Amino acid sequence: MKADTGIVGLGIMGSAMAGRLIAAGHSVAGYDPDDAAMERHRENGGRAAKSAGEVAKCAPVVLLSLPGSAALESVTADICVNGKAGCVLVELSTLPIDEKITARDALAEKGMSLIDCPVSGTGAQAVSGDLVVLASGDAEAVERCGPVFDAIARETRYLGAFGNGMKMKLVANLLVAIHNTAAAEALVLAQKAGLDLEETFEVICAGAGSSRMFEIRGPMMVEGRYSPPTMKNDVWRKDLDLIAQFAAGLGAPAPLFSVTDRLYAEAEAMGLGGEDTAAVKRVLEELAVKDNGS
Incomplete structure (x- = not known):
């Protein structure tokens, strides 16, 4: 089996990216341990590989969209044994920088390159290609991936040294966490004030108080519908922990984030946990009930 692009991890983000690539005319070899995800990939026109290593053997550029550190370690081990020298691996996930460095070094020993390229955007944005690739690492490898990035994102920003992509992603996600909670807080206030939530959403979007998170997740909050998720709360937990550790390690104050973090934990x-992060509005609604009952 041969393909011009590969992808390992066909969850919310990975499947959306695979769909974008296929629509752009790429042949896409994919692998995910979940049988249902693999079946959807085949139905969408993708080529099914039997392992991550097989993907890296048949495609010169492979996207990695992984749920956590254990997956990165496992996938890296497989690709080191079965991948093809010269392959460029694009690590898109939100994971600790030191773990990405370990994977990069192991793959380099086998003649393969790993670049750190997390994306800014939600699963819903991935479907429409409304992502920004935060690319870092070997500049030639990043340039080689240009056609792939053009298919999955509206913009690619090259940020220099390996790991700068993750640093920028953590800064961006801090704002996502706060803006998402701010949207929920504003809509609960409007709800308590007896305002029509659909009208409130339209008015805020037209004014200075809007944000991308308000525009993207506001409709879910207005409807009180948090499934299917564009980002699950239990997956978001990993990202929030990384932000907290990053800020603490640099001695950077993050009081707004700290309050927000507790609300997602609630x-x-x-x-x-399995619902969209927009469900933080439910947390605030519960707090309002408790306050009224006290």
Whole structure:
């Protein structure tokens, strides 16, 4: 099997990117341990590989869209054994920088390149190609991936040394966390004030108080519908932990983020781990009920 592009990890983000690549005319070899994800990939016109290593053997550029550190370690080990020298691996996930460096060094020993390229955007944005690639690492490898990035994103920013992509992603995600919670807080206030939420959404979007998160997740909050998720709360937890560690390690104050972080933790405690992060509005609604009952 041969393909011009590969992707390992066909979850919310990965499947959306695969769809964009296929629509742009790329042949896409994909692998995911989930059988249902693989079936969807085949139905969408993708080529099914039996392992991450097989993907890296048949495609010169391979995107990695992984759920966590254990997956990166496992995928790296497989590709080191079965991948083809000269392959460029594009690590898109939000993971610790030191773990990405370990993977990069292991792959380099096998003649393969790993670049650090997390993306800014939600799963819904990935479907429409409304992502920004935060590319870092070997400049020639990044340039080689240009046609792939053009298919999945509206913009690619090259940020220099390996790891700068992740640093920028953590800064961006801090704002995502805060803006998403701010949107929920504003809509709960409007709800308590007896305002029509659809009208409130339209008015805020037209004014100075809007944000990308308000525009993207506001409709879910207005409807009170948090599934299917564009980012699950339990996956978001990993990102929030990385932001907290990053800020603490640099001695950077993050008081707004700290409050927001606790609200997302409460969302998980309420059993909303599998729902979209917009469900933080449910947390604030529960707080409003408790305050009224006290």
